[in-house]
Amino acid sequence: MKERHTLLEKEGTKSVLASLISIIIGLLVGSILILVVGAFSDNLGLGSAWEGIRLVFFGIFSTGRNAAGALTWGFNPQSIGNMLFRATPLILTGLSVAVAFKTGLFNIGAPGQYLMGTLATLAIALGIPSTALPGPLLWLLAFLGGILAGALWGCIPGLVKAFLNINEVLACIMTNWIAANLVTWFFDVNKMFQNTVENTKTSYIYKTAYGRTFVDGAWTYVDGNGVSTAKLGLDKLFPGSQVNAGILIAILFAILVYILMTKTTLGYELKACGANRHAARYAGVNDKRNIVLSMAIAGALSGAGAALYYLSGNTEFFWSTYQALPATGFNGIPVALLAANNPIAVIFTGIFMSMLNIVGLQLTKLTAYNEYITDVIISVIVYLSAFSLVIKMLLTSRRKHREAAAPAAVPPAEPAAPPVEPAESLTESAPPAEMPPVEAPPAEAPDAAAEKGGEQA
Amino acid sequence: MTFLIQQTLLYAVPLMIVALAGVFAERSGIINLALEGIMIFGAFVGVLFIRIMQGMDVFQAAFAAKNWMALQGMELLAMAVAALLGAVFSLLLSFASVNLRADQTIGGTALNLMAPALVLFLIRIIANQNTLQMTEGDAASWFMIKKTTLGFDRKADLGFLGNTLLHQVYLATYVCIILFIVLSILLYKTRFGLRLRSCGENPQAADSLGINVYRMRYAGTTISGALAGMGGFVYALTTANCASTGDVAGFGFLALAVMIFGNWKPGNIAGAAILFGLFKCVAASYASIDINGDGVYMLATLGISSHVYRMLPYIITLVVLAFTSKKSRVPKAEGIPYDKGQR
Known part of the structure; x- marks a missing residue:
């Protein structure tokens, strides 16, 4: 029993390490690209490349430029607030992909579910007259509508699977x-949702802050009559940013998914289907129901992400979207992969992804x-996360070598240093050689990859 | 009718060649979800190459002298470069899925995310906007074959076939059709093709007969990458006026649908590509007035929304998947990393 526990612990630390290494390599590749482009471009130069690289790593703490034109650094409440705001949908699409992964399904359908959630949320929030219902009730209705639409859309691949x-x-x-075309079709036909008040913009839907109001014998949209997510004082904490209570709801959802997956029978059954569908069926688990349910939950989470993003009241939807899918949906995949499908870790990787987003801006x-x-x-x-297992294998073999080579060895990478310590003590107590030291890791990786492959695919 | 056939071909040919790209990868046992990404990359490379060539005096002179042979040569060269770099880009996928036995779906998704990001990053640096166009002129004036380019009089009537196939067409279209036929024969009538397909069905058996499964899978994905890269440039050249914008409007995924609808067989794929190309053509030229006396205008009067035609390919594919899943010709070993030690 004790031995299994230590193994599990090691697995966890290795996942964290693998993710950290992936992140560092990703940032390095970005830096190299900036360096190369800067060096070969006539109007950029190495000085601007150095500024670019510093911004890639620490852009979230950038406060702009001073009078002399040098970059300044410090606490930037607007950046941090916007980071939290943009993390909201990413955490939820990340959860969506993670839940499906746990059931052995690759939910690349998050963009579609996100779009259907957007459609339902906006149709409810903007379609129902703002005088017919109290604001919070309308908000809740639109939120639930988005969740339901996402869930139904997620069901389709689940059912056919x-x-x-x-x-x-x-x-x-x-x-x-199909979703991208449906959404475009819906807003093309229902012209009443198209923003005509701010006529500098084309092909946008009203923000939900606009409420459907009966003025002078006709239905129009009036700014301020609509619904928007409560701020709960977060806007005071991060002045000038878009942040609202949505981030708290997203974190709550992550905790709920964690409880669902680890503490309930349903979660156990879902994971059993992911580990081995046939064995689960043999053990009396209704595998078909669970696959559909898993995709429905995944869809609901993506739909919730869309609902929270567009109900904020200050975001607008570009409706003519039939040629492109929302990036937020696809970015749920890296969020889930980096978090090794752990719902709690998704909160942090979601925030990390949105930090990159802000860095880009x-x-x-x-x-x-x-x-x-x-x-x-x-x-x-x-x-890199497609073969994170290889990275984990590299870590293992490296640690073995270090143990053999005694105290002079250096840690593999500086930021990864803290988690190494517990793993170190664990390896010492664990029975040796369940992973043979490997000289050429890629050649040995297949066995582990084949074992793990079922879980990932 | 001429208009309808030409427009349908413009959409169908890139679909066809990219769907064949998918077939080469999948028949060798590698799922290539990255078709869209490789197309985006190929389109960018091709357009960039054209821009660089346009800066050279030789081609400037050729354009001024209306030396259309040189310009067609430049088009073919750009196709070759797009194919070459598409193949190089696809090596990322084959390296991950053959050597590192990574999850092919995730690897493909990574490439799909990487291509538009990289391309848009570079386009913004090069052109300071989100579109990379030719430095001067447009695709029609530089590369389109017209009656006059072939030496006919502007008013000459070439008959129905002549008007359809020789006037206002691109050489790239025909090159792709010939390549499609040649590569289909390669896949079905040669020893190499048989070996490649065996690696997608039963790699263990293939290995036991002395076929190098890894090499075959590399070959399959590399040919796939080359075709997808070329298809991406052909798409950009013929339908987007030789401009690269960091997306190909979901054509890579549509090609995936064509491949499934065509049941992984070249003949059926050609048919599926023409059908989906027709839908695209109808949706694109839906509202145009009836100048050409084609059926498109009649379809518009039926009152079916153009959105339906855009959606149909995906719905049809889903339905076909649903009804033929039992007798589907999907390669049996696709998506499974080959492991020599496994029985």
């Missing part, structure tokens, strides 16, 4: 694009570089 054994990845891709604002560098960093992180 469970009953017709169709690869959920393909079904999700198809439903994504600072980079665009302050330098000649642009925000897409952070998307490159994210994609590198996703790429």
Whole structure:
């Protein structure tokens, strides 16, 4: 019993280490790209590259430039507040992908579920006259509508996976694009939702702060009559930012998902289906019901993310979206992968991802570089997490070597240092050689990858 | 009718060639979800290459002298460069999924995220906006084959076939069709093709007969990357006026749908691509007035929204998946990393 516990502990620390290494490599690749572009471009130069690299790592603490044109650093309440605001939908789509992963499903359908959630939320919040219902009730109705729409949309790939054994990845891709077209169609036909008050903007839907009001014998939209998420004083804490209570709701959802997955029978059954669908069925678990349920929960979480983002009252939706899917949906994948599908860890990786987002904006604002560098960093992180197991194997073999080579050895990377300590003491007490020291890790990795493969795929 | 056929071909040909790209990867046992990403990358590389070539005096002179042979050569060269770098980009996927036995779906997703990010980052640095266009002129004036380019009189009537196939067309379209046929034969009628397909069905058996599964899978994904990269540039050239914007409007995923609808077989894929290309064409030219006497305008009077035509390919694919999942020709070993030690 004790031995299994220590193993589990080691697994956890290794996941954290693997994620940290992925992040560091991602940031380094971003820095190298900035350096190369800066060095070879005529109008950028190495000085601006150095500024860019510093911003990639510490952009969240950037406060702009001083009179002399040098970058200044410090606590930037606006950046931090916006980071928390943008983390809200990312945490929820991350949870969505993580829940599906636990059941052995790759939910690449989060963008579609997010879009359907957006559709339902906006249709309810803007469709019901603001005088018909008290504000909080309308808000709740729109929120629940978004969740329901996401859940229903998530059900489709779940149903075809469970009953017709169709690869959920393909079904999700198809439903994504169907959703994108449906949403565009809906807002194209229902012209009343299209923002005509602020006529500088085209193809945008009203913010939910606009309420449907009966004025002078006609229905129009009036700013301030609509609904928006309560701020709960967070706007005082982070002045000038968009932050609202949505982040707290997202954190609450993460805790609820954690309880669901670890403390309830349903969560156990879901995980059993993910570990081995056939064994679970043999043990009396209704695997088909669980697959559908898992996708429905995943969809509901994505829908909730969309609802919280658009109910804030200060965000607007670009409706002609049939050629592109929302990035927030896809970014749920790196959020979940970095968190090793742990719902609590998703909170932190979601905030990290939105921090990168803010860093990108600072980079665009302050330098000649642009925000897409952070998307490159994210994609590198996703790429690395595809074989995070190999990284874990590398860590293991490295630690073995260090034990053999005694005290002179250096830790693998500075920021990763703190978690190494507990792992160190554990390895000493654990029975040796359940992982043979490997000279060429990629060659040995397959066994572990094959074992773990079922869980990830 | 001419208009309808030409427009449908413009959409169908990139779909067809990219769907074949998917077939090469999947038949060798690697799921290539990164088709969209590789297309985006290929489109960028091709457009960038055209821009660089435009800066050279040789091609400036060729354009001024209306030397259309040189310009077509430049187009073909750009296709080749897009294919080459598409193949290089796809090595990221094959390295992860063959050597490191990583999850192919996640690897493909990573490439799909990486391509638009990298491309937009560079486009913004190069062009200071979100679109990379030709430095001067447009695709039609530089690369489109017209009656006059072929030496006919502007007013000459080439007959129905001549008007459809020789006037206002791109060489790239025909190159892709020829490549499609040649590569389909390669996949089905040669020893290499048989070996490649065997690695997607039963790699253990293939290995026992002395076939190098890793090498075959590398070959499959690399050909796939080359075709997708080229398809991306052809898409940008023929439908987006030779501009790269960091997206290909979901064409890579549509090509995936074509591949599934075509049941992983080249003949069916060609048919599926033409059907989906027709839908795209109808949706795109839906509201245009009836100048060409084509069926598109008649479809518009039916009152079916153009959104329906945009959505149909995905719905059809989902339905086809649902009804044919039992007799689907999906390669049996796709998505499973090959492990020599496994029985």
